[in-house]
Amino acid sequence: MRTRRMAAAKVGSNLSHKIGRDCHQHGVVAEEIDGLIKAYKDGRVERPQIVPCVTSTLAPGLGVTSRDTVIDNFTNIWARFYVPIKFQGKLPLLVYFHGGGFCVGSAAWSCYHDFLARLAAKANCIIMSVNYRLAPENPLPAAYDDGIKALKWLKQQALSVCTDNWWTSQWNFSDVFLAGDSAGANIAFNVITRLDSFNAGQAAAAIKPLTLKGIILIQPFFGGEARTHSEKHSVQSPRSALNLAASDTYWRLALPCGASRDHPWCNPLAKGSVKLEDFGRFPIMVCISEMDILKDRSLEFVASLGRAGKRVEHVVHKGVGHAFQILSKSQLSQTRTLEIMARIKGFISGI
Template sequence: MASLSDPNAPPPHVVEDCRGALQLLSDGTVVRAAAAPPPFHVRLDINDGRVEWKDAVYDAAHGLGVRMYRPAATGGAEEKLPVVVYFHGGGFCIGSCTWPNFHAGCLRLAAELPAVVLSFDYRLAPEHRLPAAHEDAAAALIWLRDQLLSDPWLADAADARKVFVSGESAGGNFAHHLAVRFGAAGLDPVRVAGYVLLMPAFISERPTPSELAAPATAFLTRDMCDRYCRLALPAGADKDHPLVNPFGPASRSLEAADVGRVLVVAADGDLLRDKNVEYAERMKAMGKDVELVVFAGEEHAFFGVKPMSAATGELVEVIRRFIAGAAA
């Protein structure tokens, strides 16, 4: 085998590509794009002054940031706002809270719910394979608990008893695991009033009908899903790993888990639809307080991909009703 210094050795070539945002080369080098690739570009003039936002670092050791949003007219408000934690999607491999599409979605959540919104980054694979990202998500909630009690920018606007943990795709997967870990009371004195799983990334070795029917033109294809799993899962793990299959052969029983209130949103045209529906139905069969909403005519990650669409507007209204249910 030619050595790396051999002038006759072929140049490194791409062996894995994730939407152009991430490429793994044959020599093990990881190349990341400096900016979000299509279709993650949206217009940036969507904020009409209703929302103010700022960036912070929640984990200096790993260089992890958070983008925080709040409606501009919160100063001196008598009634504080619910808090929405958001973890972006990207197959555990790509994405950032600074990408225009995720930024646009969080602006919309903050303005239309209305709510204080915190969009957290996390370590990405393959440089940091799972469970690194799940560890970061838990650390983000613990950081938020402390900040809600000490940071005036948040404390003046946010209701620490109405925290909702959400995420899309990979982020929805995090929301499930955080629900199992923290439930409704695991961040005392901060209260998690609900968990919102948007098209959560659940998969298994046995393909479902919605996976088998997914066309090659879909936003999330079987090939792309397999690629994310190869890059993100622990070395040697398959798609029945407990981090991606909550009902796999090695997964812990969820019968005794107090997950609080849960909203599961599925997309009818998503290859993960069947796993999302199965998750909601099995959790409800265990007596969990789980609501399932399926969006007809939409594909995987439509919130993150099309943050300004009418469907996303309908989704924001679904989330608003779920949040209102916490008060009831």
């Protein structure tokens, strides 16, 4: 199929925030993050394609096969599936949402293609990597709507007796997990909260016969008007995947016009947000990076879930920053990436 060629993240760029600059060729720039996105006041958006988009082809030695499938022709939502070929029996399914501040990224990015193929092999699970609509052309809740649409599409596959999808014979639809990193983790969380007003019983009925078993949030992209200690004081290198100015820009581009960072979609702990006591009884795992500006916000989120009586576990990966598992090739990052994969495998198999 023809996939949308989403623009790519710039690894190693200076993610400084620039606003209101004049460009003699293209008009007035309203918002910009260097190397990632440039939004003009006339509504046009540019995303330099620096990380390549790749096809679903994989090396045979990995033991995983991959293909792309259309979810919705009208909105051009599609997904890339990863299926281990050496594993016998029914496999759990991990529905995964990529990161990128809601504004950049693609299921076809080479970094996600590599990471998720390896994760499928390591964790012995099928992965459905959803390519959702991006802001600012499609501001929130578009990405959440696309997540719900992906689950409803899966529901139809589970109900169909004549589906021709190549992966369904290996799929245990009673063993489904939602996951994502950064903005994708935010999407996974908000998809769950949108499933019938956070009522676990009603949410289960809404996607039956699918059975949601748990949620995996990797460096969840949350925010708030009040700055945390790590947001104010963490020193980020020019090669960091996220700094405070870039984070603020992403939220201005993604949230409804006029919304603050204490909007419930951004800040799940702000006044007016979902009461975590009412959140479904799904086990939650949160992966946090020690050098991430979002570290303290993630730890506060985990603590709040615990106080609300939720089944939550978390791990802090030492010495690495935001999105290290897809953007960094250092030896330390590779070691920590294997740790993340092992934790995900344990979480999936232990429930």
